[in-house]
Amino acid sequence: MNSSDGTIDAPRVLAPYVRIGVQGETLYLGFGSLQQAVNDRTLWRPLVRLAAHFREPRTRAEALAFLRDACLVREPVAQALLLTLESGNCLVRAHAYDPADRYSRHALFYELSGTEAGRVQRRLTESRVLLLGCGGIGNLVAATLATAGVGELTLVDADHVELSNLTRQFLFTEADVGLPKAEVLARELRRRDSGCLVRPIVRSVHDTEDLRALPEADLVLVSADSPGITGLVNAHCVASGQAWLNACYVNDIAVWGPLVVPGETGCWDCRPLTAHPPVDDPELAELISGVNRHYQAPSNGPVNMLASSLAALDALRHLGGFGVPASRNRRMGVWTHDLALDRQSAERDPACTTCSDVRPSTPRLQGAR
Ligand SMILES: [Zn+2]
Structure with missing residues (x-):
């Protein structure tokens, strides 16, 4: 028998992340953004019995027979109850959770997102990431x-660790002050996952030639604050068909995105995303530039952590092929003073001079969507 989505009716079990609880007049199945709320009290008992039935591997046909024969539920209601479990991604393949596997908790997260965990992990293992900037983010x-479990990471930064970095660059210690950031970070990453091939490159990036000298990647992640770096990386990545993602902060706003996938999404140049001195008033532009030359970023640990967490989640979504990156076609910001969410559209402009003639490239990663 086939399941509702037309695939083979393989045995599944209740996912380890499913909990059930009653609050007020509502029974909740699973908690989180996919939680299923059931208000009809007559459905509570058969639904909970069905969930318990899936503690052992069951096929869809076996579950429907259980509802019919043991719970005395009519066919349409039985189908609806089973659909309730399936809609919340409550059922997973029987072998989905192996607590001895180092990635087992992440595997549950991928299953919660509705994607087979083994496939996500294989894609991550095959992924190559180029990271520009080894500072706070x-x-x-x-x-x-x-x-x-990302397979390859190339770390690029010309800077050396300073004492004032330690408020947010948590993989560095006092003993590392004066050492190259890329090399210290590589050392620390190898200590945390020896399966990741880490390559430190101690150099700065000023122009397209510098970018061409770096290895190709499935994702270029920019967390460097050198002037003009975003435009430079955008032009290079769009031309070479590499996806890229920006992560930064704007004073107290944690910012990530847009995730640019050449030929699929908008690029950095499709829409104005940042402010500049006016081009039609040179005198005012010079005055503004004079003020801005004295700018010193108020970098803060929690703001860095917020931007880096959300950027890393989108990077994993893109590389692993689970969920939808929040920053796809958008530049996102969390205003940390009131937790407001800022969404700037970065949708594709068909007339964009940088990306209008770019077509989607064939995904390199196995099992791409
Ligand atoms: Zn564009």
């Missing part, structure tokens, strides 16, 4: 990707 993004 780069530190945490790199640690998240390496420990999640």
Whole structure:
């Protein structure tokens, strides 16, 4: 027999992340964004019995027979109850959770997103990431990707560790002050996941030639604050068909995106995403530039952590092929003073001079969507 989506009716079990609880007049199955709310009290008992039935591997046909024969539920109601479990991604393949596997908790997260965990993990293992900037955001993004099982990480930064970095660049210690950031970060990542091939490159990136000298990647992640780096990386990545993602902060706003996938999404140049001095008033532009030359970023640990966490999650979604990256076609920001969410559209402009003639490339990663 086939299941509702036309695939083979393989045995499934109740996912380990499913809990059930009653609050007020509502029974909740599973908690989180996919939780199923059931208000009809007559359905509570058969639904909970069905969930318990799936503690052992069951096919869809076996579950429907159980509802019919043991719970005395009519066919349409039985179908609806089973659909309730399936809609919340409550059922997973019987072998989905292996607590001895180092990635087992992440595997549950991928299953919660409705994607087979083994497939996600294989894609991550095959992924190559180029990280430009190993500072506050780069530190945490790199640690998240390496420990999640990303296969290759190239770390690029010309800077050396300073004492004032330690408030947010948590993989560096006082003993590392004066050492190259890329090399210290590589050392720390290898200690956390020896399966990740980490390559430190101590150099700065000023122009397209610098970018061409770096290895190709499935995702270029920019967490460097050198002037003009976003436009430079965008042009290079769009031309070479590499996806890229920006992560930064704007004073107290944690910012990530847009995730640019050449030929599929908008690019950095499709829409104005940042402010500039006016081009039609040179005198005012010079005054503004004079003020801005004295800018010193108020970098803060929690704001860095927020931007790096959300950027790393979108990087994993893109590389692993689960869920939908929040920053796809959008530049996202969390205003940390009131937790407002800022969404700037970065949809594709068909007339964009940088990306209008780019076609989608064939995904390199196995099992691509
Ligand atoms: Zn564009």
